[in-house]
Amino acid sequence: MLSRVANHIYWLGRYLERAENYARFIDVNFNLMQDLPVDLKEQWQPLIAATGDWDLYTAKYQEFEKNQVLFFLAFDLDNPNSMFSAISRARENARIIRENLSKETWEKTNQLYMMMQEGCEKKVWKKPDPRPFFEKIKNQILLLYGIADSSVARVEGWYFRQLGQFLERADKTSRILDVKYHILLPPGQDIGSPLDFLHWMALLKSVTGFNTYRRVYGNIDPSNVVEFLVLNKYFPRSIYYCLKEAESCLHHISGNLDGGFKNPAEKAIGELRSHVEFAEVSEIIDFGLHEYLDNLQIKLNKLSELIDSTYFRLRDNFISQNQDQ
Numbered sequence: 001m002l003s004r005v006a007n008h009i010y011w012l013g014r015y016l017e018r019a020e021n022y023a024r025f026i027d028v029n030f031n032l033m034q035d036l037p038v039d040l041k042e043q044w045q046p047l048i049a050a051t052g053d054w055d056l057y058t059a060k061y062q063e064f065e066k067n068q069v070l071f072f073l074a075f076d077l078d079n080p081n082s083m084f085s086a087i088s089r090a091r092e093n094a095r096i097i098r099e100n101l102s103k104e105t106w107e108k109t110n111q112l113y114m115m116m117q118e119g120c121e122k123k124v125w126k127k128p129d130p131r132p133f134f135e136k137i138k139n140q141i142l143l144l145y146g147i148a149d150s151s152v153a154r155v156e157g158w159y160f161r162q163l164g165q166f167l168e169r170a171d172k173t174s175r176i177l178d179v180k181y182h183i184l185l186p187p188g189q190d191i192g193s194p195l196d197f198l199h200w201m202a203l204l205k206s207v208t209g210f211n212t213y214r215r216v217y218g219n220i221d222p223s224n225v226v227e228f229l230v231l232n233k234y235f236p237r238s239i240y241y242c243l244k245e246a247e248s249c250l251h252h253i254s255g256n257l258d259g260g261f262k263n264p265a266e267k268a269i270g271e272l273r274s275h276v277e278f279a280e281v282s283e284i285i286d287f288g289l290h291e292y293l294d295n296l297q298i299k300l301n302k303l304s305e306l307i308d309s310t311y312f313r314l315r316d317n318f319i320s321q322n323q324d325q
Contacts, residue, residue, distance in 0.1 A: 006311055006312065007312040008094075008096050008097045009097060009161045009164075010161065010164040011090075013160070013168070015087065015089045015090035016087075017164070017165045017169050017172070018083075018172065019086040020141040021168070021169065021172035022073055022074065022083045023083060024138070024176060025047055025051060025172075025175070025176060025179070025206075026073060027131065029044065029202075031205045032202035044065070044070075047179065048069060048072070050176070051073065052081075052175070057069075060078070067126055074124075075116070075119070075125060083137065084116045084117075087113055090113075091113040094106055094109045102147065104147050105147055105151075108143060108147060112137070112141065115137060116137065145165075148161065159250075160249070160311075162245065163249040163250060163253070166242040166243075167242070170242035171297060173207065174239055176207060177289070178289075178293045179203065200222060200225050204225065207229065207237045209228065213225065226284060226285065227281040230284065231281060244273055247270060251266065263310045265306040265307045265310045268299075269303055272296075
């Protein structure tokens with residue numbers, strides 16, 4: 001497969017997953033606010049901190065008012081990570097490689113873009129409860145995933161899209177969990193209180209993991225929630241599961257199905273997956289949940305750079321080498 005085509009497919013997967021996860025970020029707060037005591041002030045500042053867009057937001061806005069935060073995270077095209085920006089880029093990547101995609105994938109991606117455009121025109125972020133709109137966006141992206149699962153051949157293109165999707169999901173699961181540190185972290189006297197449990201429940205609902213968690217662990221316990229979202233081997237949104245699937249994609253792309261590694265990207269993801277696989281939740285909590293997640297996000301960024309240099313800069317490197325000769 002041409003590195004150019006692989007690059008577009010990979011980023012199509014990443015941008016779709018990014019948009020879906022930003023909808024989940026927003027859902028964290030809305031789920032929480034439904035159950036919080038009425039005398040508690042709405043908190044939107046932590047969402048900006050958790051997404052890593054603090055500097056960009058504070059350069060434009062002075063306060064963390066609900067409508068401003070929602071517009072910034074969902075519709076602001078000046079924010080390269082907003083849902084509208086991600087979906088616009090996903091659509092552009094799909095358009096460029098349209099001949100490599102199924103007709104249904106292109107049509108649903110284009111329809112997704114139109115839905116975001118309509119939401120922007122209707123100023124959805126100003127509605128008292130915009131959750132139905134974000135739920136509609138999430139369902140449209142899940143529909144795209146379903147089309148791919150049932151109609152795309154498991155060849156290189158499939159694995160590049162899956163690779164982008166799972167790496168993005170691992171990063172965003174870590175950031176959704178980090179919301180608990182940034183915003184939902186209660187004062188010392190509230191730890192273990194009903195309010196604290198509401199925070200963790202909202203977090204699980206935002207990743208559609210509440211019922212699965214209850215079947216596996218029963219009662220809400222912070223250490224179990226961390227274990228579920230970071231270390232669980234079977235939950236599709238856990239960080240470990242995402243890393244395991246991303247590593248499998250890299251092995252299928254390189255043809256290295258016998259273990260070990262053939263390139264720096266495979267080595268890096270193997271080391272990171274192993275580090276998470278053999279971690280214990282007590283070690284994570286003792287190290288510091290925020291610090292652990294922050295370190296994980298740095299390693300995921302380095303891994304993304306290695307994937308880029310290994311697979312997507314091959315053409316540029318080849319041209320450069322020929323020019324030097």
